[in-house]
Amino acid sequence: MADWDEISEALADYTISCNENQRLRKMQRDWSRMLHFVCSDTPQTFSMDVVRGEITSTQQGHVGVPDIVVTATSETFCDMFWGDLNPVQKYLRGEIVVKGSQEDVMRLDAISYVIWPES
Amino acid sequence: MTGDDSFEPAPITLRRSVGGATATATSAGLAFAAIDYLGVVSILAYAPGATAAFAIFIGGLVVILVSAIFSELNGLYPTAAGIRLYMGRAIGNRTALSVTFTYMTTVVLVIAADAFLIGAAVRHVLNEPAVLAYVWIAVLLAIALAANLRGVRIAGWVQTVVTYTVLTGTSILSVVALFHVGGAFKHPFDLFGRGTFSGIQAVAFALFLYAAFEWVTTTAEEARTPKVITRALFIAPVLIWLVATVFALALSHLVGYSTLHASAYPQLLLGHAALGTVGELWMLALTVLTALNTFNGGFLVASRFIYAAAREGNLPRQFARLNLNAVPWLAVTSLAVVSAVVAAVVFATGQWLLLVSVGAAIECAIYAIGSLCLLILRSRVERQRPFKLIAGRPLATFGVVLFTLLFVATAFADPKDSSRFSVAPFSVIAILGAISTAYVLLVVPKLQRAAAARTAASRPRRRPTRAPSSDVGAEQPGE
Numbered sequence: 001m002a003d004w005d006e007i008s009e010a011l012a013d014y015t016i017s018c019n020e021n022q023r024l025r026k027m028q029r030d031w032s033r034m035l036h037f038v039c040s041d042t043p044q045t046f047s048m049d050v051v052r053g054e055i056t057s058t059q060q061g062h063v064g065v066p067d068i069v070v071t072a073t074s075e076t077f078c079d080m081f082w083g084d085l086n087p088v089q090k091y092l093r094g095e096i097v098v099k100g101s102q103e104d105v106m107r108l109d110a111i112s113y114v115i116w117p118e119s
Numbered sequence: 120m121t122g123d124d125s126f127e128p129a130p131i132t133l134r135r136s137v138g139g140a141t142a143t144a145t146s147a148g149l150a151f152a153a154i155d156y157l158g159v160v161s162i163l164a165y166a167p168g169a170t171a172a173f174a175i176f177i178g179g180l181v182v183i184l185v186s187a188i189f190s191e192l193n194g195l196y197p198t199a200a201g202i203r204l205y206m207g208r209a210i211g212n213r214t215a216l217s218v219t220f221t222y223m224t225t226v227v228l229v230i231a232a233d234a235f236l237i238g239a240a241v242r243h244v245l246n247e248p249a250v251l252a253y254v255w256i257a258v259l260l261a262i263a264l265a266a267n268l269r270g271v272r273i274a275g276w277v278q279t280v281v282t283y284t285v286l287t288g289t290s291i292l293s294v295v296a297l298f299h300v301g302g303a304f305k306h307p308f309d310l311f312g313r314g315t316f317s318g319i320q321a322v323a324f325a326l327f328l329y330a331a332f333e334w335v336t337t338t339a340e341e342a343r344t345p346k347v348i349t350r351a352l353f354i355a356p357v358l359i360w361l362v363a364t365v366f367a368l369a370l371s372h373l374v375g376y377s378t379l380h381a382s383a384y385p386q387l388l389l390g391h392a393a394l395g396t397v398g399e400l401w402m403l404a405l406t407v408l409t410a411l412n413t414f415n416g417g418f419l420v421a422s423r424f425i426y427a428a429a430r431e432g433n434l435p436r437q438f439a440r441l442n443l444n445a446v447p448w449l450a451v452t453s454l455a456v457v458s459a460v461v462a463a464v465v466f467a468t469g470q471w472l473l474l475v476s477v478g479a480a481i482e483c484a485i486y487a488i489g490s491l492c493l494l495i496l497r498s499r500v501e502r503q504r505p506f507k508l509i510a511g512r513p514l515a516t517f518g519v520v521l522f523t524l525l526f527v528a529t530a531f532a533d534p535k536d537s538s539r540f541s542v543a544p545f546s547v548i549a550i551l552g553a554i555s556t557a558y559v560l561l562v563v564p565k566l567q568r569a570a571a572a573r574t575a576a577s578r579p580r581r582r583p584t585r586a587p588s589s590d591v592g593a594e595q596p597g598e
Binding site for chain 2: 006009010013023026027028031065078079082083084086088089091092093094097098099100101102103105106107109110113114
């Protein structure tokens, strides 16, 4: 199981990778969402605020009303934010559970795909 | 991770979520396409006159069983990828992939059929030469392609309004046709028409009217509660049953079958017979409106499926490429091109009722496989279900037998003539199934090996290694 330090380190790297990717920023320019994450193996929860494609904040606990809720193990979250796993494979196996519209589910995966095309 | 160390998160309400009315409209809208008007003609081939209404009613009862089966499966796996998950767990991943590839071809068939039918209807009303129908088909698909590539999405409320407008508009014109033109009920027995009633084929084609209503399960992740989807799965078939019944009665009252089976636009013939040019334009408007749901829903469902399959490594990775509107452009373009080719073949051969037969047979096969999945998962998965079908095992067994019989009845039926046997629908399905299976067995393993090699060669694992923690044996990426 990954603790909050590991998750926040992964999140920090993910935030930089996303925000520095100009193609991604352009692609997600009309995408503003509040994301909630729930660890299924620990009591940890955290939130991510995306405003016009830019990750403006990530913090522990749930903030505001979510547009998307993602549930997975803490290890899966860490690997996903480091770009070390393919989120779609986990999603299609039911190991990542997403609550949100189909469009948002695809947009979420698109982030990983654009910043780590080989994942 | 074991069941003991998992944490049950508190229920979370999404800012935007799908409620009952929208889910029902989505389900009914996905099912009620322009091809359904032709579906009624296919039923009339086997159930003349008012007996078609009986077939539609029996079809509706059978669909309630389908609703219950899919409600339980959707409750077990409430995700857009649900169909892959429950089929994969029940009958194996490879078989599930072959089946879903074949299933997705029905989306292409419906898009192609709708493009063809709308093109033919527009050409008919504008009194243009027959060849211009294909120009309209190309224009419609080009508009749909351009809108999809630009990431234009029809808002949920627009889809809801469109669906209820189409259903209500069709019902009103049908009722007008029945009660105000020629007094259908002055001689009610005349409504029964002449011909042979072939029950099993008639019911199989009636099932096609409801086909795709179960795709609403792909919106499970945005539903306010799982019950929203369950309710939609039960209410939408009732709406379709009501509309299709009055339409079939009106059609058999005012338009002869000999005229119908040669026409690609029976709804326009009914509109004209009921209210002249106004009625014809009325039905044309409704036909064009169905395209909004078909093209929006069809392109979205199929292109996202292709994207996910490419990201998973089951299709060439080029299909996952996104344009600057975050749209998988190659997937969307390929769908439009294949639909245009299918529509051209239908246009050239005039075999539009064959599409109905193929679609109906594939749906029956999917329902049979869904019943089988339920039966298997009842033994394998002990998890609590939000919806549980009463007498699930016997009913699922009954479903497997019934839908297999209906598949055979439809796949070997001549859609135009009840007295003739035809292998054409089965041949098309067999070819599609064989291509899907060969692809899954021969090409997918190569693609997956190539993807794994590419990932391994491209860069090392990025996540920093930490001191060993309590989760010894945690899964490594790529496993």
